[in-house]
Amino acid sequence: xxxxxxxxxxxxxxxxxxxxxxxxxxxxxxxxxxxxxxxxxxxxxxxxxxxxxxxxxxxxxxxxxxxxxxxxxxxxxxxxxxxxxxxxxxxxxxxxxxxxxxxxxxxxxxxxxxxxxxxxxxxxxxxxxxxxxxxxxxxxxxxxxxxxxxxxxxxxxxxxxxxxxxxxxxxxxxxxxxxxxxxxxxxxxxxxxxxxxxxxxxxxxxxxxxxxxxxxxxxxxxxxxxxxxxxxxxxxxxxxxxxxxxxxxxxxxxxxxxxxxxxxxxxxxxxxxxxxxxxxxxxxxxxxxxxxxxxxxxxxxxxxxxxxxxxxxxxxxxxxxxxxxxxxxxxxxxxxxxxxxxxxxxxxxxxxxxxxxxxxxxxxxxxxxxxxxxxxxxxxxxxxxxxxxxxxxxxxxxxxxxxxxxxxxxxxxxxxxxxxxxxxxxxxxxxxxxxxxxxxxxxxxxxxxxxxxxxxxxxxxxxxxxxxxxxxxxxxxxxxxxxxxxxxxxxxxxxxxxxxxxxxxxxxxxxxxxxxxxxxxxxxxxxxxxxxxxxxxxxxxxxxxxxxxxxxxxxxxxxxxxxxxxxxxxxxxxxxxxxxxxxxxxxxxxxxxxxxxxxxxxxxxx
Numbered sequence: 001x002x003x004x005x006x007x008x009x010x011x012x013x014x015x016x017x018x019x020x021x022x023x024x025x026x027x028x029x030x031x032x033x034x035x036x037x038x039x040x041x042x043x044x045x046x047x048x049x050x051x052x053x054x055x056x057x058x059x060x061x062x063x064x065x066x067x068x069x070x071x072x073x074x075x076x077x078x079x080x081x082x083x084x085x086x087x088x089x090x091x092x093x094x095x096x097x098x099x100x101x102x103x104x105x106x107x108x109x110x111x112x113x114x115x116x117x118x119x120x121x122x123x124x125x126x127x128x129x130x131x132x133x134x135x136x137x138x139x140x141x142x143x144x145x146x147x148x149x150x151x152x153x154x155x156x157x158x159x160x161x162x163x164x165x166x167x168x169x170x171x172x173x174x175x176x177x178x179x180x181x182x183x184x185x186x187x188x189x190x191x192x193x194x195x196x197x198x199x200x201x202x203x204x205x206x207x208x209x210x211x212x213x214x215x216x217x218x219x220x221x222x223x224x225x226x227x228x229x230x231x232x233x234x235x236x237x238x239x240x241x242x243x244x245x246x247x248x249x250x251x252x253x254x255x256x257x258x259x260x261x262x263x264x265x266x267x268x269x270x271x272x273x274x275x276x277x278x279x280x281x282x283x284x285x286x287x288x289x290x291x292x293x294x295x296x297x298x299x300x301x302x303x304x305x306x307x308x309x310x311x312x313x314x315x316x317x318x319x320x321x322x323x324x325x326x327x328x329x330x331x332x333x334x335x336x337x338x339x340x341x342x343x344x345x346x347x348x349x350x351x352x353x354x355x356x357x358x359x360x361x362x363x364x365x366x367x368x369x370x371x372x373x374x375x376x377x378x379x380x381x382x383x384x385x386x387x388x389x390x391x392x393x394x395x396x397x398x399x400x401x402x403x404x405x406x407x408x409x410x411x412x413x414x415x416x417x418x419x420x421x422x423x424x425x426x427x428x429x430x431x432x433x434x435x436x437x438x439x440x441x442x443x444x445x446x447x448x449x450x451x452x453x454x455x456x457x458x459x460x461x462x463x464x465x466x467x468x469x470x471x472x473x474x475x476x477x478x479x480x481x482x483x484x485x486x487x488x489x490x491x492x493x494x495x496x497x498x499x500x501x502x503x504x505x506x507x508x509x510x511x512x513x514x515x516x517x518x519x520x521x522x523x524x525x526x527x528x529x530x531x532x533x534x535x536x537x538x539x540x541x542x543x544x545x546x547x548x549x550x551x552x553x554x555x556x557x558x559x560x561x562x563x564x565x566x567x568x569x570x571x572x573x574x575x576x577x578x579x580x581x582x583x584x585x586x587x588x589x590x591x592x593x594x595x596x597x598x599x600x601x602x603x604x605x606x
Contacts, residue, residue: 073228076256080265081478089191093174095165102184132183168192199307200272203324207310228256262298275305282567288325289562294463297472327423330452334528336548337448344409345397359392383500391447398446419456420473466556469494514578516586518596523549525573547577554597
């Protein structure tokens with residue numbers, strides 16, 4: 001027998017042993033178990049995705065293509081009493097960029113561009129390459145914004161889905177921007193506030209900010225009513241930011257309420273024109289006026305010069321010009337308060353229209369203070385006190401009664417409290433507290449010093465006299481029916497003072513330049529020294545010229561107040577404010593078709 005060689009042994013050891021049936025079954029079971037486990041995992045994952053986590057995943061998917069947009073409600077129109085628009089909203093666009101979409105698309109663009117360098121003929125890669133512009137510098141130039149700031153904002157808000165670039169862009173300009181096909185840039189419809197008659201109405205209407213929120217005047221006061229309610233809609237966009245369609249309207253918005261004011265834009269224009277002419281001609285600091293319908297309390301016009309243009313953002317730096325002086329400013333009204341001193345005297349029963357008051361020698365001493373008239377007018381009736389504008393006569397009327405009588409009466413007719421207008425920032429004026437009601441204070445209050453009033457308060461008080469003693473609350477909104485007023489002074493007393501005011505405009509009175517052809521006019525001039533800046537006494541060269549008047553006397557329709565601050569040269573109310581009153585009142589009565597109540601004067605020599 002031949003023994004196996006070493007080489008034979010090595011060959012036998014290299015051959016694997018034949019697997020047994022038991023080993024094959026174990027491997028078979030292991031393979032099927034792995035396949036079954038994988039199948040169970042797939043079923044479990046599908047169950048989790050389709051059933052348990054479907055809402056979450058659907059939201060994530062929708063978030064990539066579905067966006068919720070605000071449907072801006074159109075702001076309500078503010079119009080005058082005849083329906084002429086004073087504030088309207090015009091469609092504009094807001095240019096917006098989606099920073100997250102921009103950076104994701106840019107990363108994809110750079111990745112595909114690198115791959116195309118390796119395979120420049122790959123059609124599939126070319127089709128996948130985003131066809132939008134990623135040039136932020138070009139975007140900033142086209143939109144008209146600072147390029148460095150845009151770069152900073154984009155980096156700072158890289159994960160944001162919303163970055164407004166510019167608001168209130170005209171639609172044509174927005175279309176030009178979109179034509180450049182910038183990545184992630186789209187537009188939203190918005191509205192811009194526009195004021196057709198800016199300067200005459202600016203201080204009443206006010207203005208809105210770039211977001212359409214009222215920040216001045218009635219725009220601020222009525223913001224909730226004007227703004228309306230925004231809606232929401234869901235829109236579909238592709239990953240390139242292109243808007244595909246409106247998927248659904250979530251909530252339907254409601255437009256703002258339209259507001260009709262009592263203002264007559266024709267009278268408003270005339271008033272502003274004449275105030276501007278008077279302010280410039282007299283080199284004044286400002287000029288303010290108000291016209292009120294004495295029967296309804298409606299403010300037909302209220303304006304100030306200088307004003308501003310709310311359509312021009314560059315002109316909003318002059319805060320002084322933005323104030324509605326008629327409501328916000330309070331001042332010492334001077335001699336325009338004397339009719340109310342006479343009214344109080346008549347109401348007390350101690351005085352009659354024919355009562356004689358001795359004003360000689362044209363001055364009187366009250367404590368350390370001397371009250372003076374411009375001349376020694378001697379004996380005057382109550383009407384004569386108004387015609388000659390006697391400080392001494394007014395003081396003697398007030399001091400003949402308990403000291404509380406005059407300030408209490410002033411409060412009764414509306415001074416020292418805000419009017420029913422409730423304009424933003426409106427002043428209440430000032431009536432000194434009872435502890436200050438002494439002989440000196442009451443005497444000075446009788447001729448319009450020692451108290452503060454607003455143009456609104458003066459207009460309401462003069463309208464009350466013209467309305468037979470009935471005080472009707474002032475309003476800036478058109479009324480549909482006659483409002484109910486309060487009888488604060490007996491009709492016969494109010495009518496008596498009204499006719500005294502007519503005498504002030506006749507020969508011998510201080511308001512001859514307030515006369516209007518064809519109409520009987522009544523009123524009172526005022527020339528008040530202004531307080532010095534340090535509030536230590538009164539300035540000797542700064543004045544306030546006033547005129548408060550009513551027309552026509554036979555059936556009063558309009559009460560009007562004119563105030564000119566710091567006129568240079570001539571400064572008397574009868575020379576500065578009365579002519580402005582006459583020009584505004586004459587055209588106002590003509591436009592309102594108020595019948596003449598006296599014959600027109602025939603030219604001499606005809």
